[in-house]
Amino acid sequence: MTSSMIEGKRADSARRRERVVKALDAALRAGGDITVSALARAARVDRSFLYRHRDLLERVHAAANTPVEEGRLAAVSRASLQADLANALERNTRLATRVRQLEKRLSQQLGEQAWRESGLGASPDIDQLLRRVVRLEQDLAEKCGELEARTEELEAARTANRELTRALNQPH
Numbered sequence: 001m002t003s004s005m006i007e008g009k010r011a012d013s014a015r016r017r018e019r020v021v022k023a024l025d026a027a028l029r030a031g032g033d034i035t036v037s038a039l040a041r042a043a044r045v046d047r048s049f050l051y052r053h054r055d056l057l058e059r060v061h062a063a064a065n066t067p068v069e070e071g072r073l074a075a076v077s078r079a080s081l082q083a084d085l086a087n088a089l090e091r092n093t094r095l096a097t098r099v100r101q102l103e104k105r106l107s108q109q110l111g112e113q114a115w116r117e118s119g120l121g122a123s124p125d126i127d128q129l130l131r132r133v134v135r136l137e138q139d140l141a142e143k144c145g146e147l148e149a150r151t152e153e154l155e156a157a158r159t160a161n162r163e164l165t166r167a168l169n170q171p172h
Contacts, residue, residue, distance in 0.1 A: 019043040020056050024063055033078065034064040 023042035027034050039060055040047045050057050065077045 016043070016045050016049055017053065017056065020045060020050065020053075021059075024059060028063055034060065036060055 020039065020043040023039055024034070027039060027042065032038075036047055036050055036057070040050055050060060065079055
């Protein structure tokens with residue numbers, strides 16, 4: 001390359017750098033969001049230009065993370081806004097989960113209430129009836145046991161009666 005071409009490239013690069021610095025100063029004064037893409041658009045340069053010039057890229061990142069004064073209130077940095085947003089999203093997720101839990105619980109309780117009021121549900125004294133059924137089943141089991149014992153006794157008495165009758169009826 002000839003020296004005039006090299007000088008032309010250097011001059012073009014210097015003009016681009018100057019446009020980037022002016023665009024960065026304007027963005028800082030405006031107090032808007034500072035990103036590499038937005039700054040490259042404003043300065044009419046390619047993003048790769050900023051990535052090739054590390055000093056400019058560091059200034060962009062530093063400006064993006066520096067709070068700006070807006071009237072009496074200090075604006076927060078992009079990183080703190082992102083942290084606040086992440087925290088808000090997490091809280092929103094927790095609250096949405098809690099709302100779903102409460103809706104499910106309410107739905108169950110309303111369903112149970114409607115079931116009881118419709119008359120289709122179990123009788124309120126179902127526990128008392130169940131206890132009575134258990135008691136009657138126990139009584140039945142006891143009576144069956146007694147009946148079995150008496151049947152065995154009766155069978156034994158009949159057998160003894162037959163043997164006695166045979167013994168009496170036999171000639172001696």
